[in-house]
Amino acid sequence: MAAVEVIQRSGNGCAQRCTSSELCSSPSSSPSVPSFCFSFPLLLSLPSTLFLTTPPPRSPRPQCLSFPWEVQCLCDLGRSRLRLSVQLAPTALSRQSLEKMQLYLVLLLISYLLTPIGASILGRCVVAKKLYDGGLNYFEGYSLENWVCLAYFESKFNPSAVYENSRDGSTGFGLFQIRDNEWCDHGKNLCSVSCTALLNPNLKDTIECAKKIVKGKQGMGAWPVWSRNCQLSDILDRWLDGCEL
Structure with a gap:
């Protein structure tokens, strides 16, 4: 290629x-x-x-x-x-x-x-700041670095990302690619939120839904991408390099 x-x-x-x-x-x-x-x-x-x-x-x-x-x-x-x-x-x-x-x-x-006006990729430190302000730093014991790492590997910091999951037919929404079959209004709606609200770049609904997900038995393991790329990473602390919180 x-x-x-x-x-x-x-x-x-x-x-x-x-x-x-x-x-x-x-x-x-x-x-x-x-x-x-x-x-x-x-x-x-x-x-x-x-x-x-x-x-x-x-x-x-x-x-x-x-x-x-x-x-x-x-x-x-x-x-x-x-x-x-x-x-x-x-x-x-x-x-x-x-x-x-x-x-x-x-x-x-x-x-x-088909990309909405104003849709854009957020910077790494912008994501870190929004997640920090939203209370995710050490929420349920997971450091902010874990959440920033997850955001990168799920959506490349794109809050408006929508991707289909070929394994189960679900669709992931937003920064953390939250699945519609369980968490938003296309399915069971366990987060009591519309799927489109998870695409808002202010990340408020995304953060609140992520908190509900991580409270489950799997914790951040509910995101297989986190388990593969972030959980045992030797350079996890680098995700906050140069960021002022």
Whole structure:
């Protein structure tokens, strides 16, 4: 798989650069324009670069063009446009490979356009501060580092993340990927909260629901991701490096 470099540009040309292995965020110069980077795999062993010019979210139909050196997908939104361009190293590509790349770009465009206005990834120390203020530090004996670690491995600090769980058919919501079949109003609703409330970046409902979950017999073991990545970590204390609480 090729490494994909992603550049996010706001309306006035402000840019941010990320590697394919990370999902990162920085404040945008325009308050109405979210600033973040995408990364996605390409089934081609080629160096690639993806450029993103951010428009207001709407639902146009992406149109793609293929060239021997580049694949472009474009959404024309009137006053602004969204252009995703994968620039290829000089080589001969099959028609099937170009069509496959078009599909990846269309899916990326659609996923971006469906992202709510203002949705963004929270910084590590921002997450730590919110969880600390919410009373999670040593709640039921678990240090704040455990909660920050859990938030990273469940959602990469994305409070609006919604992911399906293929094992049991449930859907995880928010920072801690709280499952809808047990904890919110799509299922048993043991937290007495709507699933959409768990996507609020203020994290208040998420924190209160997490407290109910961790009071159970499994504690933080209710999150298998925590057991695999955080419970026995030798560098758990690093999750609070440089954070002022």
